[in-house]
Amino acid sequence: MLVFGLGLGAAATGCVVVKPYQRERLTERCMSPGFGDASELKFRGHWEGSRQGAEGGYGTAGGGCGCN
Amino acid sequence: MQLTSLKQPLTWLGFVGVLGIFASAHADQIPQNPSGEVALRGNYWRDRNTRVVNPTVDIRQELPNRVGVSAHYMLDAITSASIAAGVTADEPFTELRHEAGFAVDIPLPNKASLSPSYSYSTESDYFSHNAGLRGKFSLFQDNTALLFGVDYGHNTVAKRLGPTGYLLQGVLQTVHLVALATQVLSRHMLGSFSYEATVGSGYMNNPYRPVFVSGERREVENLPTFRHRHVLALSLHSMFVRDTTLIPYVTLRPALRLHLDSWGLKALNPELATYLPIGPVELRFLLSWYEQWAVDFYRSDGIKPQGTPDSYPSYGSAGVEWGTKLNPMGQEVPNFVYTSDVKMGEYSSLTAELQLKWRLSFFKGGSPILDRLARSVIEVSGGMWFTNRAVGWQFGIPLSGEDPSAPAGCSKVCAAGFAALGYHFPL
Numbered sequence: 001m002l003v004f005g006l007g008l009g010a011a012a013t014g015c016v017v018v019k020p021y022q023r024e025r026l027t028e029r030c031m032s033p034g035f036g037d038a039s040e041l042k043f044r045g046h047w048e049g050s051r052q053g054a055e056g057g058y059g060t061a062g063g064g065c066g067c068n
Numbered sequence: 069m070q071l072t073s074l075k076q077p078l079t080w081l082g083f084v085g086v087l088g089i090f091a092s093a094h095a096d097q098i099p100q101n102p103s104g105e106v107a108l109r110g111n112y113w114r115d116r117n118t119r120v121v122n123p124t125v126d127i128r129q130e131l132p133n134r135v136g137v138s139a140h141y142m143l144d145a146i147t148s149a150s151i152a153a154g155v156t157a158d159e160p161f162t163e164l165r166h167e168a169g170f171a172v173d174i175p176l177p178n179k180a181s182l183s184p185s186y187s188y189s190t191e192s193d194y195f196s197h198n199a200g201l202r203g204k205f206s207l208f209q210d211n212t213a214l215l216f217g218v219d220y221g222h223n224t225v226a227k228r229l230g231p232t233g234y235l236l237q238g239v240l241q242t243v244h245l246v247a248l249a250t251q252v253l254s255r256h257m258l259g260s261f262s263y264e265a266t267v268g269s270g271y272m273n274n275p276y277r278p279v280f281v282s283g284e285r286r287e288v289e290n291l292p293t294f295r296h297r298h299v300l301a302l303s304l305h306s307m308f309v310r311d312t313t314l315i316p317y318v319t320l321r322p323a324l325r326l327h328l329d330s331w332g333l334k335a336l337n338p339e340l341a342t343y344l345p346i347g348p349v350e351l352r353f354l355l356s357w358y359e360q361w362a363v364d365f366y367r368s369d370g371i372k373p374q375g376t377p378d379s380y381p382s383y384g385s386a387g388v389e390w391g392t393k394l395n396p397m398g399q400e401v402p403n404f405v406y407t408s409d410v411k412m413g414e415y416s417s418l419t420a421e422l423q424l425k426w427r428l429s430f431f432k433g434g435s436p437i438l439d440r441l442a443r444s445v446i447e448v449s450g451g452m453w454f455t456n457r458a459v460g461w462q463f464g465i466p467l468s469g470e471d472p473s474a475p476a477g478c479s480k481v482c483a484a485g486f487a488a489l490g491y492h493f494p495l
Binding site (some may be wrong): 010017018019020022024025026027028029030031033034035038039040041042043046047048051052053054055057058059065 | 109111113115120122124126140142144148165189191194196205208209210211213215217223225232244246248249252254255256258260262264297299300301303305307309319321323325327329333335337341343350352358360362363405411412413418425453459462463486488490492494
């Protein structure tokens with residue numbers, strides 16, 4: 001499914017070049033790549049790390065424990 | 069009675085008033101602050117036996133030479149009364165963790181950049197250094213962004229002995245690698261794909277976590293000393309533009325994460341975030357489903373502490389054979405691992421969160437200071453984490469008054485809650 005998604009994405013983007021002046025909507029905060037602000041993700045990663053067996057997937061490294 | 073009958077019309081009046089403010093407002097979206105900002109945030113988490121209060125400060129500023137600097141500080145105030153926290157009865161105690169760090173973003177030719185970072189975390193029984201390096205590259209007129217990163221973590225794990233003393237248990241070293249690609253797909257759509265690998269080597273036990281093995285209570289779990297984890301993440305930001313001034317667009321952000329690791333743990337995490345701007349306010353509703361399959365050495369076939377559910381971890385045998393180890397005489401013998409960590413088992417959870425961001429644009433037009441205040445943003449959010457099986461029993465707050473496991477645990481509808489209050493001020 002992932003490979004299919006990637007392939008579809010690659011095919012869809014093949015010739016698409018969006019010019020800088022066409023990116024007005026992409027500057028909105030909700031269109032920032034990623035899953036939220038740094039401090040928000042840090043806290044989400046923190047409670048997920050101490051309540052889930054798996055963690056990560058937000059592009060950031062963990063640090064410290066705060067879980068004992 | 070009179071008070072209740074008064075409250076209802078007042079609530080409705082307030083609701084209509086708020087609607088009126090939104091209706092009279094023009095669309096005023098929340099842009100990013102590219103030159104820098106200060107973000108103050110207070111996070112809160114509450115489950116059945118732990119409460120976390122977590123204030124943070126994040127500062128980011130781009131200097132005139134385009135070098136970006138950022139720093140953060142956070143305080144974790146963790147009040148806990150769980151067995152895993154080293155307490156055998158209801159004796160809540162509060163532990164403080166401090167974390168501080170900084171990063172520098174150095175611009176390179178062709179819109180690339182290099183970003184070294186460092187952070188340090190300290191608490192009474194866990195000390196952690198983390199150093200990282202990120203490289204960012206921009207291609208095809210900024211339509212494609214690539215990020216590669218590596219982090220090294222050095223963690224010292226100890227066990228508390230009284231209010232000030234501790235006994236060293238071991239060292240855990242981690243290496244984290246990340247590769248991330250973001251592609252602009254259209255004027256209103258972008259997609260991201262990332263792969264992360266984390267290799268951990270060393271002491272991974274929780275020194276306060278006892279386990280029932282062959283009918284006997286062992287004071288500390290025994291986990292393998294090596295683990296590699298892998299996460300694939302795929303996400304799409306898609307904005308649907310509408311021809312109205314009040315709600316000019318709706319943005320959907322579906323995402324999928326797939327977790328695999330060398331202990332046999334597998335997890336799937338689809339989620340959907342919906343962004344809805346209404347006047348100066350942006351609402352975000354997040355739904356996230358998490359499905360996990362247990363690690364290979366998770367068992368629940370032994371004698372369990374009284375009152376615990378069937379899925380609670382325990383071992384009828386000596387544990388699960390996992391490689392070999394050297395005994396005190398230097399001979400190689402089988403290594404048996406065991407844990408009572410419920411989050412290593414099979415379970416699922418659902419997270420639902422509502423976030424509100426409000427740009428204070430009503431300050432606009434008074435003076436330069438007020439204009440700056442007008443670009444600041446207040447953030448309020450709250451959510452619930454619903455979960456089941458042993459994880460739900462241990463961490464979930466019973467939401468049903470007829471739950472037979474309460475107050476020892478939860479067996480019906482189990483949940484934890486979290487909230488945050490934040491303020492973003494542009495620099």
